[in-house]
Amino acid sequence: MSRVTDDFDLIVVGFGLAGVCAAIAAAENGARVLAVDRALGGGSSAVSGGVVYAGGGTPYQKAAGYDDDPENMFNYLRQEVQGVVGDATLRRFCDGSVEQLAWLEKHGAQFEGSLCTYKTSYPTKHYLYFSGNEKAYPYRLHARPAPRGHRQIATGTKSGRDLWRRMRDAALKLGVTFLPRTVVDDLVIVDGRVSGIRCRTWIGGSRSAQFLHGRTTAVGAKLTNWMPPIGHPVTGLADRMWQRRAQERTFTAPNVVLAAGGFAFNHDMLRRHAPAFTQIRPLGTRADDGAGIRLGVSAGGATDQLDRVSAWRLLTPPSALIEGVTVGVNGDRIANEDLYGATHCDIMVRQFGGKGYAIVDADTWKRARAQGREQAESILRMQIAAVFSFGHRKAATLSELARKLGISSSGLVATVDAYNAAIASGGDDSAHKAPELCAPIVRPPFYGIDISVRPSLTYPVPGLTLGGLKVDGDTGLVIDHEGHPIPGLYAAGRTAVGVCSNSYVSGLALADCVFSGRRAGEHAAAAAAEAPRPVGGMRNSR
Numbered sequence: 001m002s003r004v005t006d007d008f009d010l011i012v013v014g015f016g017l018a019g020v021c022a023a024i025a026a027a028e029n030g031a032r033v034l035a036v037d038r039a040l041g042g043g044s045s046a047v048s049g050g051v052v053y054a055g056g057g058t059p060y061q062k063a064a065g066y067d068d069d070p071e072n073m074f075n076y077l078r079q080e081v082q083g084v085v086g087d088a089t090l091r092r093f094c095d096g097s098v099e100q101l102a103w104l105e106k107h108g109a110q111f112e113g114s115l116c117t118y119k120t121s122y123p124t125k126h127y128l129y130f131s132g133n134e135k136a137y138p139y140r141l142h143a144r145p146a147p148r149g150h151r152q153i154a155t156g157t158k159s160g161r162d163l164w165r166r167m168r169d170a171a172l173k174l175g176v177t178f179l180p181r182t183v184v185d186d187l188v189i190v191d192g193r194v195s196g197i198r199c200r201t202w203i204g205g206s207r208s209a210q211f212l213h214g215r216t217t218a219v220g221a222k223l224t225n226w227m228p229p230i231g232h233p234v235t236g237l238a239d240r241m242w243q244r245r246a247q248e249r250t251f252t253a254p255n256v257v258l259a260a261g262g263f264a265f266n267h268d269m270l271r272r273h274a275p276a277f278t279q280i281r282p283l284g285t286r287a288d289d290g291a292g293i294r295l296g297v298s299a300g301g302a303t304d305q306l307d308r309v310s311a312w313r314l315l316t317p318p319s320a321l322i323e324g325v326t327v328g329v330n331g332d333r334i335a336n337e338d339l340y341g342a343t344h345c346d347i348m349v350r351q352f353g354g355k356g357y358a359i360v361d362a363d364t365w366k367r368a369r370a371q372g373r374e375q376a377e378s379i380l381r382m383q384i385a386a387v388f389s390f391g392h393r394k395a396a397t398l399s400e401l402a403r404k405l406g407i408s409s410s411g412l413v414a415t416v417d418a419y420n421a422a423i424a425s426g427g428d429d430s431a432h433k434a435p436e437l438c439a440p441i442v443r444p445p446f447y448g449i450d451i452s453v454r455p456s457l458t459y460p461v462p463g464l465t466l467g468g469l470k471v472d473g474d475t476g477l478v479i480d481h482e483g484h485p486i487p488g489l490y491a492a493g494r495t496a497v498g499v500c501s502n503s504y505v506s507g508l509a510l511a512d513c514v515f516s517g518r519r520a521g522e523h524a525a526a527a528a529a530e531a532p533r534p535v536g537g538m539r540n541s542r
Contacts, residue, residue, distance in 0.1 A: 016045040017043075021167065025525070027524045037203070038291075039181070049511060053101065053132070053150070055072075080502065084304075093512075094182055096414065108166030120317050121312070150507070170289025205336040216234060254531055258469065280463030281460035310504035311463040320360075325358075336347075342503075383459055468497050476491065
């Protein structure tokens, strides 16, 4: 029976942004770290937009002419968080935001202050933008609007991949041992303390076999996000290659961080905990199947916020589309259209049964169509093309448009009449949308887009889960149902309840990955340094 004699202070399960930040933070503080990942690393972070939510006076906010401070950032985020994490934790997140961005840059991340001047869900040509509800009602009543979406410098939509790769390289330079193609089956628990993992891993093999598996895994992961019927067979092939070579192993360490993502790809967990969101297109990787959460539960960990899902029915780009109105089947207004897309979608799901329609007139439709190519790239441009070609309905009157969409004619006409009247009188919009984003709906033909949460190859509603294991706000240790920390077990990122577990805005999940990952890594390193060590070090055996 072969043995691995490496002596680890910390094992990190999952090597996306939360995992890699935990590994770096621990290694910086003298810990020997083993990181494992069931794929090749990166997770949902590497396929994200690479936006980090940061504020409180970053250099890039100042370069763009915005005077933000930690208190202002706290006042805004407190509305999004709604007490899911304590005020003390949220204050640490805000107070340390400038330093956190600098820490990422120290390890290779790059940001800059080119501000996006129009409302968008993703600024493919800019690197700083209003990425959430900062300008929208009622959030703007409690905090000065400031742009806090900082995008990693990269071409097109590759920011997430580039951000993770830079952090991965930094971790490896610090001596972190990375073991990809590793599935963790159980936690090792000794005398009530989590002390390692039992796993199956692919170690060794020819370079050609590893290369083929790596390429198949990467292609399958990308296709699974946007073309699942094609992606699933490809990932199935990668699974079969792995199963032929996987070996059982046990690795021990006095601390384990679970950073294995959420459960958007686990349809059973979605049906059980968030049934209203089963029609989303899961965003991330197949490893977002709740495995990390289940490992924590097996050790006695408590969970929370499992019903919270960020579903992104993004109305922008193009930015002109939010100048119309969104209505439910009854024709009533859903909410102010300048809300962040996931916030607006959450209202649509919980109050309108997940069904909604965006209504504009000919003038707004023309402006929106012209903006498509300028404001979007890649998959977003494909979605825009689908909407403007076959993904809409058109009619000479609002009543006829309502009939084609299958919604209440009287309700739609009443809503549009009230909307137009407020604009004509110079009064406030009934939904409190910003005045500069209100355009009258008067010139025929009228256009309607079905924005409902439903399966669609060309116009899906991507989503990710926000809840997970409950953790101690000071340390990141997983807590049990009585509120007691579980010795040796931490959780971070979407495996844990964090800053974005009530309400997600762009960049908040990655920022929480950095915050929670560093918190866990630093505390685990300190705990390992204080703990007595056996003579000869720890032994990790097969």
